[in-house]
Amino acid sequence: MLPKRSLVFLNKYYGYKERLKQDLARRRMTLDEELADFIESPVMIIIGTRNADYVPEIARGVGVEVDRATGTISLLMSAWQWPETAANLASGAPIAITLARPSDYVCYQLKGIVTAARPGAGDDEARAGRYIASITSVLGGLGLDTMLAEPWQTDRELLRINVAPGQVFLQTPGAQAGRLVAADP
Amino acid sequence: MTIALAELASCFEGVIPSIITTVAADGTPNISYLSHVVSVDNGHVALSNQFFSKTAANVRANPRAALLVVDALNGLQYRLDIAFKESLETGPLFERMAADLKAASLQISMGSVMRLRAIDVYRVLAIRKVRSPVMRAAPVPGMAGERLKGLGMLASALAEAEDLAVLLETTLASLRDEFGFRPAMILAYDAAREKLTTIASAGYRTSGIGSEVALGDGLIGTAALERRSLRINDMSRTRRFGGAIEASGSTRENHTRTISLPGLPDAMSQLVVPLVAQHQLKGVLVIESEKRLAFSPDDEVAMSILGRHLAMALSLVETDPPETPAARTVGGTGAPAAGPVFRVVHHPIDDSVFIGNEYIVRGVPGRLLMSFLRIYLREGRREFSNKEIRADATLRLPDFKDNLETRLLLLQRRLQEKHAPVQVERPARGRILLVVSGQPAINDAPED
Numbered sequence: 001m002l003p004k005r006s007l008v009f010l011n012k013y014y015g016y017k018e019r020l021k022q023d024l025a026r027r028r029m030t031l032d033e034e035l036a037d038f039i040e041s042p043v044m045i046i047i048g049t050r051n052a053d054y055v056p057e058i059a060r061g062v063g064v065e066v067d068r069a070t071g072t073i074s075l076l077m078s079a080w081q082w083p084e085t086a087a088n089l090a091s092g093a094p095i096a097i098t099l100a101r102p103s104d105y106v107c108y109q110l111k112g113i114v115t116a117a118r119p120g121a122g123d124d125e126a127r128a129g130r131y132i133a134s135i136t137s138v139l140g141g142l143g144l145d146t147m148l149a150e151p152w153q154t155d156r157e158l159l160r161i162n163v164a165p166g167q168v169f170l171q172t173p174g175a176q177a178g179r180l181v182a183a184d185p
Numbered sequence: 186m187t188i189a190l191a192e193l194a195s196c197f198e199g200v201i202p203s204i205i206t207t208v209a210a211d212g213t214p215n216i217s218y219l220s221h222v223v224s225v226d227n228g229h230v231a232l233s234n235q236f237f238s239k240t241a242a243n244v245r246a247n248p249r250a251a252l253l254v255v256d257a258l259n260g261l262q263y264r265l266d267i268a269f270k271e272s273l274e275t276g277p278l279f280e281r282m283a284a285d286l287k288a289a290s291l292q293i294s295m296g297s298v299m300r301l302r303a304i305d306v307y308r309v310l311a312i313r314k315v316r317s318p319v320m321r322a323a324p325v326p327g328m329a330g331e332r333l334k335g336l337g338m339l340a341s342a343l344a345e346a347e348d349l350a351v352l353l354e355t356t357l358a359s360l361r362d363e364f365g366f367r368p369a370m371i372l373a374y375d376a377a378r379e380k381l382t383t384i385a386s387a388g389y390r391t392s393g394i395g396s397e398v399a400l401g402d403g404l405i406g407t408a409a410l411e412r413r414s415l416r417i418n419d420m421s422r423t424r425r426f427g428g429a430i431e432a433s434g435s436t437r438e439n440h441t442r443t444i445s446l447p448g449l450p451d452a453m454s455q456l457v458v459p460l461v462a463q464h465q466l467k468g469v470l471v472i473e474s475e476k477r478l479a480f481s482p483d484d485e486v487a488m489s490i491l492g493r494h495l496a497m498a499l500s501l502v503e504t505d506p507p508e509t510p511a512a513r514t515v516g517g518t519g520a521p522a523a524g525p526v527f528r529v530v531h532h533p534i535d536d537s538v539f540i541g542n543e544y545i546v547r548g549v550p551g552r553l554l555m556s557f558l559r560i561y562l563r564e565g566r567r568e569f570s571n572k573e574i575r576a577d578a579t580l581r582l583p584d585f586k587d588n589l590e591t592r593l594l595l596l597q598r599r600l601q602e603k604h605a606p607v608q609v610e611r612p613a614r615g616r617i618l619l620v621v622s623g624q625p626a627i628n629d630a631p632e633d
Contacts, residue, residue, distance in 0.1 A: 048216040
């Protein structure tokens with residue numbers, strides 16, 4: 001039997017946790033559409049993974065889409081350019097993705113689970129090509145010599161990675177950096 | 186092929202953000218963009234830790250991290266395997282990074298915001314070049330050999346210079362010839378007023394001789410205050426450093442009695458090096474370029490060595506030569522010259538001097554000019570010596586480190602630039618000759 005004070009504490013704690021869950025769910029509902037639009041705009045895509053020994057890897061993505069019905073996202077990445085990351089994409093593997101808008105540094109980080117990874121097919125190459133062209137144009141518009149960005153992205157040996165996001169963090173530099181903005185209810 | 190950290194110098198210029206991935210204790214990866222990564226030595230890199238970040242927390246649980254850096258010259262990417270080693274809150278490396286961060290903050294008007302809490306040092310375990318879909322030329326090899334040769338030439342030239350004017354001209358000419366560095370300017374420090382004054386410049390639209398920067402103000406003032414060099418390699422988002430840089434115009438000068446600092450309107454790179462000798466700040470050297478990444482870490486080292494030589498040379502030229510024999514006097518007396526009358530107005534409040542309504546100079550150089558002119562009118566004497574100036578209590582020279590040569594040079598240059606009817610010449614070290622074309626009429630302005 002727990003002392004009365006502990007019971008009060010636990011009640012308070014679980015009440016707080018429940019309210020937090022509801023709060024986060026509500027916030028997710030209101031942010032989903034806005035986030036989806038942001039994610040699909042020309043943003044820099046970085047992919048973070050790790051192997052079984054917890055050694056981290058890093059890669060750039062070349063396109064991302066949001067399935068608004070299920071809330072899952074689908075990424076494109078070159079396995080030719082990032083073979084170490086490609087090796088970390090088994091189903092169920094944890095993954096982090098940052099999406100950063102170069103013009104104002106607005107950045108979100110999604111953390112979730114890989115649900116599938118398969119070679120690109122159909123019009124994936126064309127999608128990657130459109131993404132590379134649009135982000136290069138944005139960077140060029142901000143004064144970056146686009147020659148510098150050419151080595152960063154390629155559509156060679158594309159992989160399509162499906163991700164079920166669990167949490168979304170705001171990562172824009174400043175006081176709000178790292179704030180949880182949405183989580184799986 | 187093994188890649189050495191030293192080959193990646195252009196990845197650590199802060200032009201293109203570096204990115205790090207770490208793993209939390211529960212196995213969740215985390216990605217962070219990094220504001221500042223520096224190469225410490227051949228085996229370590231350091232990251233700034235301004236906030237208690239997720240990255241900092243993760244590497245304390247799991248030290249391994251993946252770092253992606255980009256060569257700012259050709260866009261090639263490198264993937265570094267690193268392991269957290271230690272966090273530093275003091276020491277030379279911390280100080281260096283804090284100064285770099287402050288310089289970066291000054292660029293974006295955030296001087297007080299980006300305070301460095303600590304730096305995290307990582308061991309570099311492996312470096313991999315990321316496959317690139319496009320071919321790129323190999324990075325340019327280090328220029329250290331060339332820089333050393335250039336420094337040798339410059340040191341010889343400095344050793345030959347006999348007076349301040351030659352010393353400064355030689356320095357600016359050698360910077361252009363041996364290093365390709367132009368525009369450049371040299372500012373002298375006045376400890377009594379805590380101000381830096383431009384005494385020489387080259388390659389600017391206006392010379393800005395006599396313009397001032399307060400100690401601690403902007404990039405130049407900060408480099409002087411902290412006595413460390415500051416290097417900025419991408420000013421595309423930046424504001425200009427200390428002191429308003431406007432088109433220097435006589436109208437503005439005459440109104441405010443201040444001279445605009447010279448500046449390159451579209452400078453992309455700047456290097457500011459303090460000139461220090463015997464623990465004394467003598468001034469600063471500023472070089473600028475319209476190119477991104479114009480100055481490498483090797484250049485910064487080379488300019489810091491030059492800065493020390495120049496500071497020593499500046500100290501030496503301030504020492505008076507043995508008394509010049511009278512035989513060498515260049516006919517320094519005689520009746521005042523004939524010719525048109527020109528009006529000289531002296532404002533005692535700040536010792537500013539105007540000739541024919543044109544602002545010339547103020548402060549000690551202003552007092553010197555008035556003293557020469559009054560003696561000239563009273564005695565017809567045109568030649569003066571450093572020794573007698575130092576002995577003249579009415580000139581109120583600071584009794585220690587009076588920078589007399591610097592002040593005389595400033596006066597000489599301003600009179601030349603204004604094509605004034607009175608000019609100062611230096612017939613020999615420690616001697617001053619007044620050349621007057623016309624008849625000066627002195628007015629002491631009422632206190633303003």
